[in-house]
Amino acid sequence: QEKLLEIKDLKKHFKLDRNSTLKAVDGITFDIYKGETFGLVGESGCGKSTAGRTIMRLYEATAGEVDFNGENVHTKKTKRELKKFNRDMQMIFQDPYASLNPRMTVKDIIAEGIDIHGLAKSKQERLDRVNELLKTVGLSEEHGNRYPHEFSGGQRQRIGIARALAVDPEFIVADEPISALDVSIQAQVVNLLQRLQKEHGLTYLFIAHDLSMVKHISDRVGVMYLGNMAEIATSDDLYAEPLHPYTQALLSAIPISDPEVERSRERIIVEGDVPSPVNPPSGCRFRTRCPFATDICAEVVPEFQEYEKDHWVACHLYNDKYNDAFEGKKALV
C-alpha cells in the first residue's frame, strides 16, 4: 500500500493559562494510504477533530510530524508551497451551515477555491466548472444563484462537498460530515462521498463519534481516547475482533440485530465521563474507566504495538511482559 500521509508522534497542545495545558492530541502515530478511507473515532473531547485539523495544517503542530506525499507539512513553506497544500488538502465540516458564508451565493461559495487558485481562465469557464460541480453533487444549476439558508442540511452538506471538490484535492478531512443530518439523509451523503472517492481517486480521513457510522465507509479505523490512539485495524478486524477494552465498550454500545449474536456477547460497559485532557490519568489514560485495570495500568503508559498484522493496540493486556498482572482477568477479553 502506498502511503499518502505519515503521521508521526503528532501532538497539539493548547495553553489555557500559565499553569494548565490542554493536551488535545498527545502523540499519535499512523499512516493513511492512498485511496483509502481512514475512519477516526472517539467520544467528543478525545481530540479527533483537533487531530484532523492539525494534520491538514489548520493548526500548527506542537510536536511531531505530518508527511504528505513525503513532505513535512509543518515545516516552513513558501507562499507557493502553502497554496499547493491548501489545494491538495480540503475539509468538509460537521455543520455545513456554520461553514458556508450566508451572504454569498452558492455559486460564489463553490467558486472561491477556483478563484484563489486561478483554475478558470474565463468567467464562462468558471461558471461551467461550478455548474459541473453542482451536478456532480446532485444539485442543479439553478441552485447556484441561491443562498445557503434556502437549503436543507443535506443539501448544504452537498454544497460543502462541491466546494471542497472544486480545487481537485487529493485528500479530504471529513469532520463528522453526517452527524448533524437526519438518519434518512446520512446514507445519501455517504453514498455521494463514496462515489466521488472512486471517480476522483480521493483519500479520506473520516471523523465520527460513533463506530457504527464509520463501519461501512472505512477501510481502516483508528480509535482515539483522550488524545491518544487506543487501537487501529482494518474495519473488518476491528469489528470482528476488537482488542482494546475501550473499543470493545464502544462496540457493545451498538445494538446487534441478530439475537443469537446478541445473547452470546460479553457486554463491556464503561462508566463515567472522559477525564479532562488537562490532567489526564497517569499510565494508561483509559484506566479510570477500564474494567480490567490493574496496578500496572496506573504506572506504565501502554506501548502502541502491532499485536497482529496491521492490528495495533495500546493496552498492557496484550503485552506478555504483564501477563502476571492480569491473572484471571485476561480470560474475559
Ligand code: SF4
Ligand atoms: Fe485497561 Fe490497563 Fe489496558 Fe489500559 S492498559 S486499557 S487500563 S487493561
Ligand code: MG
Ligand atoms: Mg469534533
